[in-house]
Amino acid sequence: MGNLLRSCLYSLLVTFSVTSVAAVDIIHPVPRDGSDLDKYAIDLISFLAKKSGQEVNVKPYDRPVDSQSRKVQLIKEGKMTVDWLGADKKVESQLVPIRYPIFRGLLGHRIFITNKTTEAKLGAVQTKAELEKFSMIQGEGWADVGVLKAGGFRVKEVPSFENIFKIVDAGRADLFPRAVIEPYSELAGRPQYKNLLVDDKLMLVYRFPMFLFVSPTAANKPVVDILNAGFEKAYQDGSFIEFFEKSPLVVKTFEQAKLKQRKVFNIPNPNLSEKTRSIPDKYWLKL
Known part of the structure; x- marks a missing residue:
């Protein structure tokens, strides 16, 4: 009986171990030609997964999809896992927002x-x-x-x-x-x-964050947890700010865009949800 009990416990431990470390698939849109933004977002997903401690397989969808409306539909259906989108009330009601502005408001x-x-x-x-x-x-x-x-x-x-x-x-x-x-x-x-x-x-x-949005299907709940945990840890240890500031895209942007010499027109964004409006100031870049 003792040997049988030990054998059962060993089987349970092996099963638990395999389950806990099994890689999670994250399927994202095919990046657009010449889009450093898309490359940044894909690199960010891998960075956040690593911060969370969970092994993931980050891979593109099987074909390009141009229309954002179509991509949102594919994510709702669980055929894609995640996309990086400008936030508004409509898309936040359809998908699960990871409510950290991935470009700190530069969008x-x-x-x-x-x-x-x-x-x-x-x-x-x-x-x-x-x-x-x-x-x-x-x-x-x-x-x-x-x-x-x-x-x-x-x-x-x-x-x-x-x-x-x-x-x-x-x-x-x-x-x-x-x-x-x-x-x-x-x-x-x-x-x-x-x-x-x-x-x-x-x-x-105008105030406009880009979020990672995840499929609302039950199968993708682990992805929501992975990305939220990754952001939380990366803000706690300061590594997200470093990731952002050292990103080739962000470095090149401040070199090329010459923001201080431009004439600026401010307009309100009436389409933000209350939760998005209440994101603390520390998550927004102050230019």
């Missing part, structure tokens, strides 16, 4: 990809009313659309990310607002668009 500092014809006119802009005369373009389903429209701007939505560049290059839209961390790598990866450039004169600012 709400918007500069413009534009074309050479429009750029020649932007230097004369002195008021928000003058800026409102220019047409803007965004991806279908992006949280920014509601913010920009509420701010008084004319915004066109298109489902294909790549088509946005084509439309602005052809002069069929004036401005493609991008977070300061986005446009330089995006244009560097698209040398075929000879008419595009990043404006260096203006900036639109």
